[in-house]
Amino acid sequence: MNSLEHLLDCWEEGELSAEALGQFEAVLATTAGRAAFFRESFDRSVIAEVLKAQACAVAEASSRSSIATPRKSSASVSRHTVAVLLSGIIAAAVLFVVGLFVSQGQKPGVPLARPPQVAVADLPEYNDADDFDLPIEMVAEFAEFTSTAGGNSRDVIQRRLSPTTLNVTSGAAQFASLGGADVRLEGPALFGLSSGISGVLFEGSVQARLTKPDANYSVLISNLKVFDLGTEFRVRAVDNDHVEVEVLDGEVEIQSRSRLPLFFWDFEESNGRFADAVLQQPATLQGSARRVGGIVGSGAVEFDNSPGSMVRIEGGTGEKVGTGRFACSSGISIEAMIVSRWSGQWEDYDEIFRKNDGAYRMLLAFQHDYSRKTMPPIPSGPCLTLGLHLEGHRFGRLAMPLDGRDGRPSLEELTDGRPHHIVATYDAFSGLKALYIDGWVRYQHRYPVGTLILSGGPEGAVIGDASENPHFDKSAFNGQIDEVAFYDFALTPDEVAEHYRHVMAGANYFGDDVEQLRAPPWKGVTRLVKGDRVVFDRHRVVPVGAVRSPRR
């Protein structure tokens, strides 16, 4: 044994005699001695690390019941389609997300910090012809430490994330938005990475700092948006009604959601070419679809159940899922007035609205088939269906049986030749998917709070059929459709009731004031500067308590 090895053994034993200490100092007094000392220390450290990792791997393989969680903080979890676990070393240390899990098929032993409010069973495995995959827009990047077993591996890779929700139970997590902001979450926090330039705060607190001069980043919470103007700011969800905004540097604008649709087609134009009232998004009649007298106003569209008869919405698409004007993340509403002549027969489908982006499609339709992918599960039968892809839950349908039970309408009621007001909503802040008929909610299902929608993409949206694809030859609508509105948030029960009252009075949903629809979707309420810390009502977007810096 060489003397250095002996000295290090003594050091490790904690028994360095005065003589050994002298020898130790002599070794370290020369460059060569220090190099040898470093090499020996380095090797011993790596050996310890490798053996510990191996031991943990063996323990995990034998028990298959535990994945090391950081010792300094409880595990954090995220709903994300890639399962990764950050190492115990740094994960706990406060900067990165400490662990992620796949909400379906969770890894055993990873504690779920926030159990889903509704037990969501695994959806049956099968592939529809329309379940094709599409590329998804990436939104963020973060350093990830691979942890094969015991959290001892310290290999780091930069991982890119598609839209997902991070759940940090303690400590903190940090990622870089691809829009150019460093974003830090203080646990406990629940935060949706909805796009490269914005995020959705459900719980806890988030701090954002721009890293590029041309970058921007905004944080949305209910009706309030914090829009940066070259800044560093922190947003904290105080409770279900209040949010605190603190500006650490620069300036932010507090914005309030206008609660207006992204698109609204009222089919008032007589030439068969329709423009929506908000963005003038064009839509054209196809096949034998034709304009007729309106259910509301002067025009509606009549569909005769023949394939390819539809209103095709031109544009609004994006290259990838998560892009385009129909891309929604934290909420959605699809609203229409219909007169239905649907048969309700087996494998007959009547589409009201559909954007057919494969596994990320959105649809509002009458359906009668095997009732697959329905949540909650239901027996086969005629249904009104809202289909959405929710992150971590894949494509799923809220299918309301048209059985006349428990407040649900029957098929006969909905096909009685009279106009009916149909609204389908999903709200990530509550996790609630709901179907409204004639002003009130008839059917709903709750997902875990913070579950984002994955939507948008390259396929065009269609009213009255599924698409021009002959595969969907049974999807044509039979009846009339009018007043189609599409929102990127969930209408409230009060708003739905108000819209219904308006149409019953012969006006459109908005009291015939179409001009108001051209207002920006977000309007500035106030600006805050460095040092400001203000609490707002997150629904009404008004300050309820302000701590102003003394110099202002």
Place this chain on the structure above:
Amino acid sequence: MNARLATRQFLRGRHALMGFIRLLVRDSHAAEDIFQDVWMELIDATERRKEIDDLPKWCRGVARNLAKRHWREQKHGRIVAGTELLDQIELAFAEAQQADDYWDARHNALKDCVSLLPERAQQLLRQRCEAGNTLAAMASELNRTVEAVTKSLSRIRATLRRCVERKLKVELQP
């Protein structure tokens, strides 16, 4: 320096830093705790916009202070290095930090070589790495003398050194 940049630099030298901390506290669990704490201090420093010229040195400085605190808390009576010796140890690490690529390669080679060891050899090393496992305790457990255990460990380390040198020679050849 922002947190991301600091993170990258921190990670680049993490093997050496961990070696430094392990050496000081001689306990893998405590070493990992201190490693975490150094990280937290670093992030706090970047948030406070603190200027850090030599990040590895700064990290070792923080680790050294944390190790001292650990020693105080342990009160186990085992040797605690004096300032002069710590300075020399730190100098050894500072001189080595110039060649991160080499140490990364050595780290990977060691990982491979450890996995090639016979199970009995791995087991002996594992026992030695466990916190608080002295040579005397190992000898007692294995029903061998301290000298025999020491010699076995030395042979295993020599085997690993040869294995690593062979691998590095192959990998680093032009």
